[in-house]
Amino acid sequence: MKLADAFSFGIQALTGARSRTWLMLLAMAIGVASVIILTALGEGARRYVANEFSSLGSHLIIVIPGKIETTGDSPPLIGGTARDLTLDDALALERSSAIQLIAPLALGAAPISYRQLERDITVMGSTAALMPVRNLELARGKFLPEADPTRESAITVIGDKLKKELFGNKRALGEWIRIHDRRFRVIGILKPLGESLGMDIGDIAVIPVASAQSLFNTEGLFRILVQAEGRESVPRAKQAVIDIIKKRHDNEEDITVITQDALLSTFDGIFRSLTYTVAGIASISLAVAGILIMNVMLVAVSQRTAEIGLIKAIGGKREEIMRLFLIEAGLLSAAGAAIGIIIAYSSIWVMGQLYPEFPLIIPLWSLASALGISLITGLLFGILPARRAARLDPIVALAGR
Amino acid sequence: MIRLEQINRSFEVGDETVHALRDVTLDLATGDYISIMGPSGSGKSTLLNILGLLDQPDSGHYFLDETDTTTLNETDQAVARRDHIGFVFQSFHLIPRLNAAQNVELPLILAGIEPGERAERVAKALELMGLSDRAKHRPDQLSGGQRQRVAIARATIMQPALLLADEPTGNLDKHSGDEVIQTLEALNQQGITLVVVTHDPEIGSRASRTIRMVDGAIVGEIPRSSPGGTTP
Structure with a gap:
């Protein structure tokens, strides 16, 4: 057949x-x-x-204080570290040719108030570089100006959700708000970006890093966000970060460097x-x-x-x-x-x-x-x-x- | 052409052993026309099944064209059925979804013959049966007599040496039955060996040889001098 x-x-x-x-x-x-x-x-x-993840910003490297031996886990929120990651450490990273931008990040929770309204929010201390590094966009006003990161300044950029809750439909730019016991002037409002890396961009206030450090009374940084020159220079930048910090920390590698690729994978x-x-x-x-x-x-x-x-x-x-x-x-x-x-x-x-x-x-x-x-x-x-x-x-x- | 030697076949029915065939010995020459008669349960159908290689004897030998078929394996027996034996059944056994031509074509398909040649041979076979205008009709669109003639066309399409018919007229009226018998006899006259199992004495007596069976044994044979088909 x-x-x-x-x-x-x-x-x-x-x-x-x-x-x-x-x-x-x-x-x-x-x-x-x-x-x-x-x-x-x-x-x-x-x-x-x-x-x-790619909307976080490409070629991103995250530097966390403390050494984590295991890989692939989410970064620990509390680094059990002996040595803090300081602003000077962050600024030292700018020397590497593989690194394009650095954004030091000091983080803390604080009450924020405008007239009778008060809210507890996340306060992020950083520099002008945060905007390109995290792909932030402004709805209104300006972001933190390029300035000496070690200098305090009473200005803040707030998330859109926070703006609505504090000001409603009224104008927020130029107004003074109180964070903890200090007064900051609102200079910009962020565009909503949604949740990213577990943080609601709409519900934060960004202030200069030196102000945040003194507000929370700490020398240590929460993170340093590093943007490499390009995708191919990410490994080189990562190595540079480790080398520079190690040299500054008495030859002890007490940081964890996470590349976005690792997170992504x-x-x-x-x-x-x-x-x-x-x-x-x-x-x-x-x-x-x-x-x-x-x-x-x-x-x-x-x-x-x-x-x-x-x-x-x-x-x-x-x-x-x-x-x-x-x-x-x-x-x-x-x-x-x-x-x-x-x-x-x-x-x-x-x-x-x-x-x-x-x-x-x-x-x-x-x-x-x-x-x-x-x-x-x-x-x-x-x-x-x-x-x-x-x-x-x-x-x-x-x-x- | 065909020789059965001491064929025995028994079945287990419940606790009993039924001897369907007892020491059956039979010789058939090429071109013979033989009818097998006997009451129900006398072993006629079993004999036919063994002749058709559908069943194997428990003991004895069956020579088909000098080949001892009892030594063949199942596949070789299937090939022998395909190439040498044609079956005509009481209930026609046409495949209902296939039309007349497709039913007739089946053995050729099984034999792996080219479609062109198949169509030619099917057309010729249907023409011989006077069914050319019914080629595209499905079995349910044909009369009983027509169906049986389609079945005969199918049984003979491979030009077998042996044609086995089991009560070929059993489901037909008198007129259609006569037509079918005449068709079978015409094939016999062209040289095919024809074996007909029947109850009907009128049909049985037309054969050149009639074998009577009782309780699985051949009890008598009536040979006739005149060949089948010519007796009125």
């Missing part, structure tokens, strides 16, 4: 039993579609996070495994589809006993009958997978229209594996019915039920 004939026989058999065929196609299509859609969602989440890894997990769960539905195909094929075998007996009587070999039924199962899986892919693509297109900011992309590997798994399950679960058909005794089969 030629393969082409076996295929056309299978197609005839499938089109001859329409409702049965549609049922199996539907099962397989749902299985395949769910695998593809769920992996696309997982992959989309991964890309979304990656995009969020950590999150990347997490989301990738999430995607695989989701794909694995979805493939259970493919297995269910396979079992359905097996059941329906078994019913088909018993309904077509006479036909199988006849084919045997007119000289069909055992392996030919087996092949006929396997081809039917394979055709079903392939057609079901094709329908599933169409369903997946159209629903992802619809989702893309509804949530354009969420990057939904069907990874090629998920397409390939959904196709592969559906074919494998179809054939695997087709084997049992096919064997049963092939082993039928032709006399019994021809005698009817």
Whole structure:
């Protein structure tokens, strides 16, 4: 029996039993579609996070006081360090040619008040470089001016949410607000940027770093944000940071340097495994589809006993009958997978229209594996019915039920 | 051409052992026309199944064209069925979703013959059965007699040496039955060996040889001098 004939026989058999065929196609299509859609969602989440990270500013290096031996974890909020990271350390970093900008960061919580309104917020002490390093944008006014970072100055740039809560719709620029026991003049308002690195940009006040240090009465910096000259100079800048600080700290490497790549790859890894997990769960539905195909094929075998007996009587070999039924199962899986892919693509297109900011992309590997798994399950679960058909005794089969 | 030697076949039915065939010995020459008659359960169908290689004897030998078929494996037996034996069944056994031409074509497909040649041979076979205008009709659009003739076309499309018919007229009215028998006899006259299992004495008596079976054994044979088909 030629393969082409076996295929056309299978197609005839499938089109001859329409409702049965549609049922199996539907099962397989749902299985395949769910695998593809769920992996696309997982992959989309991964890309979304990656995009969020790149909005932090590219070529970013974060210097944290204290040495953390493990990597890949989120940076500790409290560094159990012997030596503080000082403003002088930060300024010393500017000597490296690989480093373009540095933004020292002193952080603390403080009450902020305007007339009778008072709020507890995060106060960020930094320099003018914070704006380019963190990709901040201003809604109004100016950012901290380029000035000697060691000098205090009673000016502040506040987040938009804070502005609304303190001033409402009134003008905030030029007004004096009180942070802790000091007065600061509002010179700028930040554009909302959303959550980034776990910090709500809308709910902060940025003041000069020296002012923050004296406000919180500390020499130590929370972080130093370093921007490398370019993406390729990130490793060089990282090494420069370590070398310079080490020299200043009596040859002790008591800082942790995190590059954005490292952060990114950590999150990347997490989301990738999430995607695989989701794909694995979805493939259970493919297995269910396979079992359905097996059941329906078994019913088909018993309904077509006479036909199988006849084919045997007119000289069909055992392996030919087996092949006929396997081809039917394979055709079903392939057609079901094709329908599933169409369903997946159209629903992802619809989702893309509804949530354009969420990057939904069907990874090629998920397409390939959904196709592969559906074919494998179809054939695997087709084997049992096919064997049963092939082993039928032709006399019994021809005698009817 | 065909020699059965001491064929025994028994089935287990519940606790009992039913001897369907007891020491059956039979010789058939090429071009023979033989009818097998006997009451229900006498072993006619079992004998036919063994002749058609659908069933294997428990003991004894079956020589088909000098080949001892009892030594063949399942695949070789399937090939032997395909190439040498044609079956005609009481209930036709046409595949309902396939049209007449496609049903007739099946053995050719199994034998792996090229589509061009297949179409030619199917057209010729249908023409021979007077069914050219019914080629595209599905079995449910054909009369009983037409269906059986489609089945005969299918049984003979591989030009087998042996044609086995199990109650070929059992589901047909008198007129259609006569037509079918005449068709079978015409094939026999062209040299095919024809074995017909039947209840109907009228049909059985048309054969050149009639074998009577009771309880799995051949109890008598009525040879006739005149060849089948010519007796009125």
